[in-house]
Amino acid sequence: MALKKAILAAALCTGFLAAFPLFSLIGFIQTESLAAASDFQKAAPMDKGPHVLPPF
Amino acid sequence: MNVGSVIKYYRSKHQLTQQQLAEGICSISHLSKIESNSYIPHETTTRALLAKMGVQWKTEIEKHKRLEQELGEFIDCSIHFDLAAMRKRYEELEQENDYIQSTELVNQYELYKFRFYTFDNDHGKAESQKNLLERLKGSFSAPEKWLYHFFLSVYYTMKGRTEQSLQLLDGLEEGIQNIPQKFEGEYYYQKARLLTLQDRYERSAFYAELAVRNYQFHYNYIRLLHAQLLLAINYTRRNMFVQAAELYVILKRNSLITGQLELHYQAIYNQAELLKKKGENSQAVKELQEIKSKIPSDSYFFKAILVSILEAAVETGQDTKGFIRELQEANAGKKEEYFQIYIDYFEKRRVSQSKLLTHHEEKMFQFFRNNGYIREAKKLAFQLALHYQKKKEWEKAHFYSVYQDRNGGELAWH
Numbered sequence: 001m002a003l004k005k006a007i008l009a010a011a012l013c014t015g016f017l018a019a020f021p022l023f024s025l026i027g028f029i030q031t032e033s034l035a036a037a038s039d040f041q042k043a044a045p046m047d048k049g050p051h052v053l054p055p056f
Numbered sequence: 057m058n059v060g061s062v063i064k065y066y067r068s069k070h071q072l073t074q075q076q077l078a079e080g081i082c083s084i085s086h087l088s089k090i091e092s093n094s095y096i097p098h099e100t101t102t103r104a105l106l107a108k109m110g111v112q113w114k115t116e117i118e119k120h121k122r123l124e125q126e127l128g129e130f131i132d133c134s135i136h137f138d139l140a141a142m143r144k145r146y147e148e149l150e151q152e153n154d155y156i157q158s159t160e161l162v163n164q165y166e167l168y169k170f171r172f173y174t175f176d177n178d179h180g181k182a183e184s185q186k187n188l189l190e191r192l193k194g195s196f197s198a199p200e201k202w203l204y205h206f207f208l209s210v211y212y213t214m215k216g217r218t219e220q221s222l223q224l225l226d227g228l229e230e231g232i233q234n235i236p237q238k239f240e241g242e243y244y245y246q247k248a249r250l251l252t253l254q255d256r257y258e259r260s261a262f263y264a265e266l267a268v269r270n271y272q273f274h275y276n277y278i279r280l281l282h283a284q285l286l287l288a289i290n291y292t293r294r295n296m297f298v299q300a301a302e303l304y305v306i307l308k309r310n311s312l313i314t315g316q317l318e319l320h321y322q323a324i325y326n327q328a329e330l331l332k333k334k335g336e337n338s339q340a341v342k343e344l345q346e347i348k349s350k351i352p353s354d355s356y357f358f359k360a361i362l363v364s365i366l367e368a369a370v371e372t373g374q375d376t377k378g379f380i381r382e383l384q385e386a387n388a389g390k391k392e393e394y395f396q397i398y399i400d401y402f403e404k405r406r407v408s409q410s411k412l413l414t415h416h417e418e419k420m421f422q423f424f425r426n427n428g429y430i431r432e433a434k435k436l437a438f439q440l441a442l443h444y445q446k447k448k449e450w451e452k453a454h455f456y457s458v459y460q461d462r463n464g465g466e467l468a469w470h
Contacts, residue, residue: 047255047430050360050394052325053289054282055137056174056213056249 057120058160059102060093065158066109067091081105120159123152127161127168134171135238137278146172163200166192171207174214182211202231206239210246222250241270245283252286255430261290281311285323292330293431300330321347325357328364337368344368359386359395366402376402397423416440434460 067077078087081104082097089095090105097105103113126149133142149156149165156165170189173182189204196204205224212221225247232243244267251260264287271280284303291300304327311320324347331340344365351358362383369376380402387395397420404415416436424433441456 047253048394048428049431050356050363051253052322052357052360053249053252054285054319054322056210056246 057117058093058158059097060090060095061158061160062116062120063087063102063105064091065155066106066111069154070109072109077105077108081108119155123149123156123159123161127156127165130172131164131168134168134175135242135279136276137175137282139175142172142175163192163196167200167203167207170204171210174207174211177214179214182214186211198231199235202228202235203239206235206243206246213246213250218250218253222247222254225250238274238276241267241274241276241279241283244270245279245286248283248286248290252290257290257294261287261294264290277310277314278316281307281314281316281319285319285326288323288330289326292326292333295333297330297334304330317350321350321357325361325364328368332364332368332371335371337371340368341365341372341374353382353386354389356392359383359392362386363395363398366398370402370405376406380406393423394427394429413443 063077067074074084074087074091078084081087082090082101086095086097087105090097090101099113106113106116126145130142130145130149133139133145146169156162166185166189170182170185173185186208193201193204205228209221209224209228212218212224225243228243232240235243244263248260248262248264248267251257251263254260264283267283268280268287271277271283284307288300288303288307291297291303304323307323308320308327311317311323324343328340328344331337331343344361348358348361348365351361362379366376366379366383369379380399383395383399383402387399401412401415401420404411417440421433421436421440423429424436437456437459441453441460444450444453444456
C-alpha cells in the first residue's frame with residue numbers, strides 16, 4: 001500500500017512538473033503571437049493604388 | 057467680444073502711446089489693464105477711448121457681429137464642402153485679417169484657414185499655417201485642440217503621409233463627444249477613407265456607414281455623396297455587387313444634379329471597376345471612353361482610366377493598339393513607372409502570350425510588391441497561383457496563394 005502511494009505521488013509530481021513548463025510555454029506563445037499581431041496592425045502598409053477616391 | 061483688444065488694435069493703428077490715449081479719460085495703468093482684457097471698463101470709458109480715435113462703439117459692435125457671422129459661414133462652407141463659397145468668404149475675411157487678429161475669433165479663423173489651404177491643395181500655404189498654429193496652440197480651448205489635430209491629420213493625408221494621419225485620427229476618437237456635432241460625420245468620413253487606403257474594408261465600411269448616416273441627418277449633401285462613393289468602392293471590392301450597383305445609380309444621378317462633375321467621373325470610373333468584376337467588360341469600356349474625353353490628358357486620372365479601358369478591352373478581344381498609344385503619349389510627360397509597367401504588359405500581350413508569364417512574375421509582381429501596390433500585387437498573385445495550380449507546380453502555387461492572404465488588409469491581423 002505504501003509502495004502504491006509512493007508510486008502515485010511520484011507520478012503526480014512528475015506529471016505536474018512536466019505540465020508546468022508546457023503550460024507556461026503555451027502562455028508564452030500566446031503572448032508572442034498577440035504582440036506580433038498588434039505589431040502587424042501598426043505596420044499595416046498603405047496601398048498605393050490606383051485609387052480614384054473622393055476628396056479628403 | 058474683448059473690448060480691450062479692440063481698443064489696443066485701434067491705438068496701434070493710430071500710432072498712439074497708452075499715455076496719449078489715456079490722457080483726460082483714465083490712468084495709464086487702468087488702460088493697460090483694459091487692453092490686456094484683465095479688466096472690463098465701464099461703457100462710458102469705452103466710448104470715450106474709442107471716440108478719441110474716431111471710432112463709434114455701436115458700429116464696432118455691429119462690425120464684430122458681421123465678422124462673427126461671416127466666420128460662421130466660412131466654417132459652414134468647410135463642413136458642407138462648398139469650396140467656391142468658402143473661397144469667396146476667405147477673400148472677404150482676409151480683408152479684415154488685422155482686425156480679426158485683435159478679437160477672440162482669431163483661433164477659429166486661423167484653424168479654418170488651415171483647413172481651407174488643405175482643401176485647396178496648397179502645400180506651401182498649408183505648411184506655413186501649420187507652423188503658425190503650432191505657435192498658437194497654447195491658447196487653444198479643448199475643442200480647438202481637437203480640431204487642430206483633426207485638421208493636421210487631413211494635412212498629413214494631403215502630404216501622402218497616411219499612416220501618420222490615421223494614427224492621429226485614432227487618438228481623436230475618444231474626444232469626439234466634445235466637438236461640434238456637425239464634425240462627427242467628417243471624422244468618420246476621413247477615417248473610412250484612410251482605412252480604404254489601408255485595404256481594411258470591413259472597418260472602413262463601418263465608419264463610412266456612420267458618415268453617411270451623419271451627413272444625411274445634417275442634410276450635408278456633397279459630403280454625403282463622397283461618403284456614398286467610398287461605400288460603393290468598398291462594396292465593389294468586397295464583392296457586394298447588388299449594394300454597390302444601387303449606390304452607383306444614386307451617385308451618378310445626384311452628382312450631376314449637384315453639379316459635382318469631377319465626382320460624377322470618379323463614380324463612373326469606379327462603377328466600371330464593378331462592371332469588370334461582373335464580367336460586363338464591353339459596358340465598362342463604353343462608359344470609360346465617355347469620361348476619358350472629359351479629363352485632362354496629362355493627369356493621373358486620365359492614365360488610370362486608360363489602364364482600366366485596356367484591362368476591359370483585352371477581355372472583350374477588342375484591338376488595344378490605339379489605347380496603348382494614348383497611354384504612351386499621356387505618360388511621356390510626367391513619366392510614372394506604374395503606368396510604364398502596364399504599357400509594357402499590354403504591348404507584350406499583343407505580340408506574344410508566351411512571354412507574358414515571365415513579365416508577370418519578374419517585372420509586374422516584383423514592382424507591385426516592392427512599391428506598395430498591395431491590391432495589384434494580390435490580384436496578380438491570385439492569377440499566378442491559379443496558373444501554377446494548373447501546372448501542378450505546388451511550391452510556387454502555395455507561395456502565391458499564401459501571398460494573397462497575408463499581405464496587408466484586414467485578414468493580415470485578424
